[in-house]
Amino acid sequence: xxxxxxxxxxxxxxxxxxxxxxxxxxxxxxxxxxxxxxxxxxxxxxxxxxxxxxxxxxxxxxxxxxxxxxxxxxxxxxxxxxxxxxxxxxxxxxxxxxxxxxxxxxxxxxxxxxxxxxxxxxxxxxxxxxxxxxxxxxxxxxxxxxxxxxxxxxxxxxxxxxxxxxxxxxxxxxxxxxxxxxxxxxxxxxxxxxxxxxxxxxxxxxxxxxxxxxxxxxxxxxxxxxxxxxxxxxxxxxxxxxxxxxxxxxxxxxxxxxxxxxxxxxxxxxxxxxxxxxxxxxxxxxxxxxxxxxxxxxxxxxxxxxxxxxxxxxxxxxxxxxxxxxxxxxxxxxxxxxxxxxxxxxxxxxxxxxxxxxxxxxxxxxxxxxxxxxxxxxxxxxxxxxxxxxxxxxxxxxxxxxxxxxxxxxxxxxxxxxxxxxxxxxxxxxxxxxxxxxxxxxxxxxxxxxxxxxxxxxxxxxxxxxxxxxxxxxxxxxxxxxxxxxxxxxxxxxxxxxxxxxxxxxxxxx
Amino acid sequence: xxxxxxxxxxxxxxxxxxxxxxxxxxxxxxxxxxxxxxxxxxxxxxxxxxxxxxxxxxxxxxxxxxxxxxxxxxxxxxxxxxxxxxxxxxxxxxxxxxxxxxxxxxxxxxxxxxxxxxxxxxxxxxxxxxxxxxxxxxxxxxxxx
Numbered sequence: 001x002x003x004x005x006x007x008x009x010x011x012x013x014x015x016x017x018x019x020x021x022x023x024x025x026x027x028x029x030x031x032x033x034x035x036x037x038x039x040x041x042x043x044x045x046x047x048x049x050x051x052x053x054x055x056x057x058x059x060x061x062x063x064x065x066x067x068x069x070x071x072x073x074x075x076x077x078x079x080x081x082x083x084x085x086x087x088x089x090x091x092x093x094x095x096x097x098x099x100x101x102x103x104x105x106x107x108x109x110x111x112x113x114x115x116x117x118x119x120x121x122x123x124x125x126x127x128x129x130x131x132x133x134x135x136x137x138x139x140x141x142x143x144x145x146x147x148x149x150x151x152x153x154x155x156x157x158x159x160x161x162x163x164x165x166x167x168x169x170x171x172x173x174x175x176x177x178x179x180x181x182x183x184x185x186x187x188x189x190x191x192x193x194x195x196x197x198x199x200x201x202x203x204x205x206x207x208x209x210x211x212x213x214x215x216x217x218x219x220x221x222x223x224x225x226x227x228x229x230x231x232x233x234x235x236x237x238x239x240x241x242x243x244x245x246x247x248x249x250x251x252x253x254x255x256x257x258x259x260x261x262x263x264x265x266x267x268x269x270x271x272x273x274x275x276x277x278x279x280x281x282x283x284x285x286x287x288x289x290x291x292x293x294x295x296x297x298x299x300x301x302x303x304x305x306x307x308x309x310x311x312x313x314x315x316x317x318x319x320x321x322x323x324x325x326x327x328x329x330x331x332x333x334x335x336x337x338x339x340x341x342x343x344x345x346x347x348x349x350x351x352x353x354x355x356x357x358x359x360x361x362x363x364x365x366x367x368x369x370x371x372x373x374x375x376x377x378x379x380x381x382x383x384x385x386x387x388x389x390x391x392x393x394x395x396x397x398x399x400x401x402x403x404x405x406x407x408x409x410x411x412x413x414x415x416x417x418x419x420x421x422x423x424x425x426x427x428x429x430x431x432x433x434x435x436x437x438x439x440x441x442x443x444x445x446x447x448x449x450x451x452x453x454x455x456x457x458x459x460x461x462x463x464x465x466x467x468x469x470x471x472x473x474x475x476x477x478x479x480x481x482x483x484x485x486x487x488x489x490x491x492x493x494x495x496x497x498x499x500x501x502x503x504x505x506x507x508x509x510x
Numbered sequence: 511x512x513x514x515x516x517x518x519x520x521x522x523x524x525x526x527x528x529x530x531x532x533x534x535x536x537x538x539x540x541x542x543x544x545x546x547x548x549x550x551x552x553x554x555x556x557x558x559x560x561x562x563x564x565x566x567x568x569x570x571x572x573x574x575x576x577x578x579x580x581x582x583x584x585x586x587x588x589x590x591x592x593x594x595x596x597x598x599x600x601x602x603x604x605x606x607x608x609x610x611x612x613x614x615x616x617x618x619x620x621x622x623x624x625x626x627x628x629x630x631x632x633x634x635x636x637x638x639x640x641x642x643x644x645x646x647x648x649x650x651x652x653x654x655x
Contacts, residue, residue: 350631357638371611378618381641388649393546
């Protein structure tokens with residue numbers, strides 16, 4: 001019997017012969033470790049088969065095989081756990097295909113065995129396995145042409161490609177999405193060629209599914225990245241949920257497919273895959289005819305669309321060299337407006353960057369107001385530079401700079417150099433006269449002279465009339481500094497120096 | 511690779527030192543004003559050279575300074591290339607969305623007249639970052655001593 005062949009012939013070649021599909025050979029050849037693992041796994045039930053007899057033995061054996069398959073795949077989905085670590089690496093590449101093949105074959109075997117045992121009882125009793133089976137059916141390769149469930153099989157291949165794209169974009173914890181990344185390159189060329197047939201099949205399947213109306217509703221508000229779990233949500237009756245609502249929901253529900261929804265879920269994903277494919281088509285071909293196709297059946301909100309342009313522009317699958325921009329719904333799709341939109345997005349991106357730089361711009365929205373703020377900020381910064389350079393010119397005409405001391409403030413924050421410089425401040429009073437005069441002449445300090453920009457000359461008050469206030473000011477300056485100096489040079493007080501001296505200088509000049 | 515901040519600080523301090531060495535003790539108004547001007551130019555120049563020629567605004571600053579020292583009257587703005595670029599920029603309909611403010615911004619950012627708006631925003635962002643370090647960091651330190 002075939003089943004006994006399956007279980008008793010543990011060699012990998014026999015597996016290949018059993019599956020007897022030449023198109024699978026390429027993938028199968030790469031899986032020697034997997035094959036050996038499978039064979040070793042499969043060989044153990046042989047003991048059961050021989051021990052316990054005919055149908056019951058087969059029943060138990062098959063159930064156990066299915067369970068082990070499920071456990072393998074489960075360990076592949078979740079991050080490789082300790083006891084199944086040896087299965088994790090073989091599962092990283094096309095082995096999912098083999099699993100699905102095994103899955104099909106097992107099912108076929110179960111069906112062929114003439115319903116000796118309820119063929120789906122083992123499936124349904126293990127809800128986890130049913131969930132996995134649904135996923136595996138999605139990951140079947142294109143080579144499963146001979147399968148009777150044609151639309152069910154073909155479209156999921158697209159689905160896998162989409163899943164990989166989606167997962168790369170949004171890092172869904174969908175099972176098998178990492179392995180699908182490997183398959184993606186191979187599938188890409190195939191996908192382009194069979195897109196038309198997918199659409200046809202999609203329509204066919206759409207008409208056949210009883211939940212079509214639900215899908216229609218659920219599609220209306222969905223975006224590409226959410227379509228696959230959205231299908232399940234739609235099935236669960238959340239027809240009227242918005243795209244916003246689905247954003248939180250699908251992530252939680254991505255893994256929870258109830259057992260009885262296996263078939264429907266797979267068909268959900270199939271039609272959703274079709275739709276996501278049509279969305280991608282529109283992004284690739286800048287959506288002329290295909291968009292018309294999709295638009296007649298779908299309406300997508302602007303929200304959903306806004307997420308797409310960046311994400312769909314980035315996936316690696318289109319084999320062309322120019323930048324892909326997704327055409328939004330209801331907007332012109334000619335080259336000019338698309339380029340305009342790209343440019344506008346660039347500008348808004350940069351405005352956001354600027355918004356972070358300029359303090360106090362978070363509440364402000366709108367380009368014009370933002371620009372005003374930016375202009376004000378740049379002007380104030382420039383004024384500050386001028387003011388400080390003015391200060392420097394006045395205060396430090398002859399002061400010797402200790403470069404190391406100055407730089408050491410960055411490095412060590414030393415206070416010794418500070419004290420050293422403070423000693424030289426005795427020179428201040430004599431040279432502060434012009435500074436004082438300047439201060440007296442300019443009420444505002446910064447505003448007036450620097451108002452006209454950095455290329456204007458400064459109106460300086462003359463020294464002549466200001467002898468008395470100068471002397472008073474200079475004495476004041478001197479007193480101030482002396483008081484500072486007299487505060488002592490203990491370590492504890494240098495902190496206060498740091499605090500006081502800047503304010504002192506500021507009070508003088510403002 | 512030292513940061514822009516340290517590079518700028520270093521250059522600026524050296525420039526001011528050189529300035530103070532060359533100038534006399536004179537504290538006349540004129541002298542102070544000239545010193546102020548020198549310090550300001552030194553500040554912008556050291557900032558621009560710390561940034562290098564990677565940015566359009568730093569290039570424009572350095573160009574302006576060099577031309578200013580060489581030919582006092584001739585401004586680089588009148589160079590033929592700049593004229594051509596500016597004409598292209600002003601004729602481009604894309605660049606005049608918020609006419610008034612864009613022009614103001616272009617006047618503020620050095621070299622801003624020759625770019626399109628998108629690039630202008632880029633340059634403005636970088637310019638703001640550098641202006642901040644220029645204004646805050648070394649000068650306040652120098653003043654505190």
